[in-house]
Amino acid sequence: MLFYSFFKSLVGKDVVVELKNDLSPGDTRSAHATGLWENVFSYLEDVDKGIQEHSESYLSICGTLHSVDQYLNIKLTDISVTDPEKYPHMLSVKNCFIRGSVVRYVQLPADEVDTQLLQDAARKEALQQKQ
Amino acid sequence: MDECGLAEMAEEDEEIDIYNNETFGMDMDTEVVDTEGDPTNPLFQFGEKPPALPALPSLSPSSPPFSPRARPQLRVQGPPGRRGRGQRGGQAMAQMFEDPAVVRTVEGRPSLQSLDSAIVDVGSVSYWDDLDPDAWMLSSYERTRHASGSVLQDPAIVCVMDSHAPGRGPNYLDSHYPFSNSSGRRGGLRGSYSNRPFGQRCPSQINTMLPSSPIVSRRPFTTQQPYNQVGGLPSPRPCPSTPQPLTPKMMQLRFGANSPRPSPFYSPSSNRVQRFRFPGPVTQLHPQHRRLLSQRQQRSQRKPDSWDPYCNLMSAKEKEWIIRLQMIQLQSENPHLDDYYYQEYYRRMEAKLAEEELGMRGKREPPKLTTPYVTKMDSYTPVVHIEGSLGQVAVSTCFSPRRAINAVAAHCPHEELKDIRQQRLDVLKKIEKLFMVLLEVEEGQRMKAQVLGEGEEKGLMEKTEIKVEYIYSQLQHPDLEAEEEFLPCLLVSKGKQLLARLLPFLSHDAALKVLSMVTSHLPVLMSRDSDESLPVLYPSLRIVIGGMTFSQLIGVLKDFTASLPDSSDGSVCLSLVCQSKFGLSLLYALLSQGERLLSSDVPLEPSIGDFETWTDTVFLVASQLSQSALVEPLLLPSNLLTLFCRYLDKRTIHQLKSNMESATGYLALPS
Numbered sequence: 001m002l003f004y005s006f007f008k009s010l011v012g013k014d015v016v017v018e019l020k021n022d023l024s025p026g027d028t029r030s031a032h033a034t035g036l037w038e039n040v041f042s043y044l045e046d047v048d049k050g051i052q053e054h055s056e057s058y059l060s061i062c063g064t065l066h067s068v069d070q071y072l073n074i075k076l077t078d079i080s081v082t083d084p085e086k087y088p089h090m091l092s093v094k095n096c097f098i099r100g101s102v103v104r105y106v107q108l109p110a111d112e113v114d115t116q117l118l119q120d121a122a123r124k125e126a127l128q129q130k131q
Numbered sequence: 132m133d134e135c136g137l138a139e140m141a142e143e144d145e146e147i148d149i150y151n152n153e154t155f156g157m158d159m160d161t162e163v164v165d166t167e168g169d170p171t172n173p174l175f176q177f178g179e180k181p182p183a184l185p186a187l188p189s190l191s192p193s194s195p196p197f198s199p200r201a202r203p204q205l206r207v208q209g210p211p212g213r214r215g216r217g218q219r220g221g222q223a224m225a226q227m228f229e230d231p232a233v234v235r236t237v238e239g240r241p242s243l244q245s246l247d248s249a250i251v252d253v254g255s256v257s258y259w260d261d262l263d264p265d266a267w268m269l270s271s272y273e274r275t276r277h278a279s280g281s282v283l284q285d286p287a288i289v290c291v292m293d294s295h296a297p298g299r300g301p302n303y304l305d306s307h308y309p310f311s312n313s314s315g316r317r318g319g320l321r322g323s324y325s326n327r328p329f330g331q332r333c334p335s336q337i338n339t340m341l342p343s344s345p346i347v348s349r350r351p352f353t354t355q356q357p358y359n360q361v362g363g364l365p366s367p368r369p370c371p372s373t374p375q376p377l378t379p380k381m382m383q384l385r386f387g388a389n390s391p392r393p394s395p396f397y398s399p400s401s402n403r404v405q406r407f408r409f410p411g412p413v414t415q416l417h418p419q420h421r422r423l424l425s426q427r428q429q430r431s432q433r434k435p436d437s438w439d440p441y442c443n444l445m446s447a448k449e450k451e452w453i454i455r456l457q458m459i460q461l462q463s464e465n466p467h468l469d470d471y472y473y474q475e476y477y478r479r480m481e482a483k484l485a486e487e488e489l490g491m492r493g494k495r496e497p498p499k500l501t502t503p504y505v506t507k508m509d510s511y512t513p514v515v516h517i518e519g520s521l522g523q524v525a526v527s528t529c530f531s532p533r534r535a536i537n538a539v540a541a542h543c544p545h546e547e548l549k550d551i552r553q554q555r556l557d558v559l560k561k562i563e564k565l566f567m568v569l570l571e572v573e574e575g576q577r578m579k580a581q582v583l584g585e586g587e588e589k590g591l592m593e594k595t596e597i598k599v600e601y602i603y604s605q606l607q608h609p610d611l612e613a614e615e616e617f618l619p620c621l622l623v624s625k626g627k628q629l630l631a632r633l634l635p636f637l638s639h640d641a642a643l644k645v646l647s648m649v650t651s652h653l654p655v656l657m658s659r660d661s662d663e664s665l666p667v668l669y670p671s672l673r674i675v676i677g678g679m680t681f682s683q684l685i686g687v688l689k690d691f692t693a694s695l696p697d698s699s700d701g702s703v704c705l706s707l708v709c710q711s712k713f714g715l716s717l718l719y720a721l722l723s724q725g726e727r728l729l730s731s732d733v734p735l736e737p738s739i740g741d742f743e744t745w746t747d748t749v750f751l752v753a754s755q756l757s758q759s760a761l762v763e764p765l766l767l768p769s770n771l772l773t774l775f776c777r778y779l780d781k782r783t784i785h786q787l788k789s790n791m792e793s794a795t796g797y798l799a800l801p802s
Binding site: 005070120128 | 424425457461468470473475476479563570628
């Protein structure tokens with residue numbers, strides 16, 4: 001419940017949600033289908049490409065966090081896409097519901113995050129799981 | 132039948148149609164649906180086969196009159212959300228209900244498929260006996276308008292949850308089972324609850340996903356209810372047949388047949404902009420959060436109602452069902468633990484705002500997140516090591532969202548570095564373990580604030596003391612000298628945080644020891660404070676300074692004027708201090724405490740040479756401060772200039788004052 005509790009505190013704040021766009025053949029999730037070693041080598045190639053290049057190729061939606069549930073599904077309002085030229089179909093979308101499993105990153109306002117409290121919450125959660 | 136009777140019946144039929152529309156989305160259509168042979172027809176899902184239906188008259192006003200009969204005793208059996216079929220089948224259904232043959236047929240146990248599986252099983256028979264068979268005939272609008280409320284404040288839901296004692300399941304074979312007496316409609320609870328006072332309910336349309344816009348409710352969510360719901364539910368209104376409340380663990384959700392449909396406690400909103408209400412207890416918004424969101428909403432413009440043609444695709448009942456499902460999963464016996472971050476975050480914010488209001492400081496609005504411009508990196512280091520981290524940092528790539536953190540460095544070219552890293556790792560691991568203990572100490576402190584018996588409080592205090600002593604002893608490195616025992620911990624930012632939080636629990640002597648350690652190793656700490664985490668110690672140390680005697684103060688001040696080992700000039704340390712926010716603030720705090728002690732009537736009981744040391748220190752500090760470029764301190768005490776005025780000439784004071792003011796940006800007025 002840690003992430004849910006954390007995201008609840010961000011309701012009403014502006015966030016940027018980056019989605020998992022596609023499953024390319026080199027993705028490790030498809031390793032079983034295409035062969036393990038092939039994917040290991042292609043993974044190593046992609047490591048060299050760097051994070052940013054891949055970040056730019058994924059859909060990022062900026063909006064106000066309207067609500068979140070225990071599955072970390074997210075509702076955003078007043079959304080805008082960071083790359084509208086690449087995703088013109090999103091221009092008319094005002095609000096959206098994003099399934100939690102397709103979220104890659106959520107960029108948060110730094111001022112709204114209490115890292116010390118987050119650490120404490122993580123410790124409590126770890127302690128709870130141990131018990 | 133006379134025209135008045137016809138008109139009445141027509142009106143009733145319209146009301147039935149409206150009700151059906153709202154509940155089941157069935158459209159009203161004059162076309163008679165031939166349900167015979169239709170496998171999806173709920174009528175066929177009972178044990179008995181219904182008789183062939185005669186041709187039914189239409190319900191148009193010009194139709195031949197039929198004898199007024201008792202209101203149908205049936206519950207409408209349409210599946211939810213099928214808006215398309217509604218109109219077509221609704222009138223036919225209404226007509227069929229008039230037929231005694233049909234009435235007899237459906238008067239039995241409904242099958243699971245015929246009912247909405249989301250209906251929670253009441254498990255109580257007598258519950259239905261209280262229903263008013265006439266109540267359901269109220270206009271659905273009237274009914275729903277009055278019946279608003281949160282999901283868990285609705286007595287139906289609460290009753291449902293209360294009633295799940297072991298062994299008290301629904302008995303479908305019980306002839307007294309309420310289905311036959313259900314007044315011919317599903318959700319027989321509606322009637323009995325529609326007359327409940329409006330104020331006892333919350334506004335409609337609860338969303339289990341926390342909303343960002345808690346609209347101003349007609350009646351505010353019961354603020355009298357404690358935010359931290361013990362057991363995760365408000366005290367339920369006792370169900371007529373189930374007086375004893377149950378804890379969330381005992382509450383079990385059973386979906387099944389004969390489960391009553393919950394009351395429609397909110398009307399289908401004519402406002403197409405979706406209004407989100409406060410969710411239930413576990414996901415209830417903190418009052419502070421609610422205030423912030425309502426302020427934000429007031430600032431934002433409202434969109435026109437008709438801007439989104441796809442609003443309200445789901446019926447209110449469907450939304451309610453899903454909300455209920457999700458909210459039940461979120462029930463918790465210990466919301467303080469399960470929802471720790473959220474509760475603690477807003478509690479702190481509330482405390483901070485209250486403090487600011489008292490201090491008349493201006494409120495700062497949280498900055499709006501702007502989409503960051505992501506610059507392309509020229510080089511990419513696949514393995515990043517950040518100082519102070521446990522091994523490698525998890526660097527994410529598109530094919531490997533998160534690498535496993537390698538807690539142990541596999542290969543290190545230099546043995547010395549390996550040793551240093553290993554030592555650092557050990558210190559960090561120890562700090563983490565001590566943090567766990569500290570959290571228990573803080574939790575104990577929080578519980579102590581609650582009402583406890585004397586014995587319990589004493590036991591709690593003893594446990595707290597033992598834990599604090601344990602942490603304190605663990606922080607002292609065994610291999611180091613007495614003066615350096617806390618140093619490994621203080622060199623790590625996490626260790627500073629730990630000490631800062633531990634200081635309020637330490638005895639005065641122990642805290643003084645920590646302060647002496649800090650001041651005596653200040654140059655080292657300042658030089659190694661790359662992430663500027665030293666200021667975290669300031670608030671706790673300031674409190675310790677406030678409790679020092681004059682002699683203790685002199686001893687600590689000597690550390691500030693002490694020379695570095697490789698320097699002959701005693702002012703080198705001071706010059707370093709002037710460049711550090713933490714160091715300068717600590718120095719100011721010490722001088723302010725000295726001035727406060729000298730100005731007060733409390734007997735100082737100084738040791739021999741204390742006053743001379745004090746005077747020398749003041750002169751030395753004043754000359755250093757007037758010459759060096761000062762950084763802005765964390766806090767500038769108001770009695771500092773008064774202290775300097777006592778010992779220094781006007782010119783020096785003037786220079787000092789301008790130097791301090793230029794650093795802080797505001798006047799350093801003497802008290």
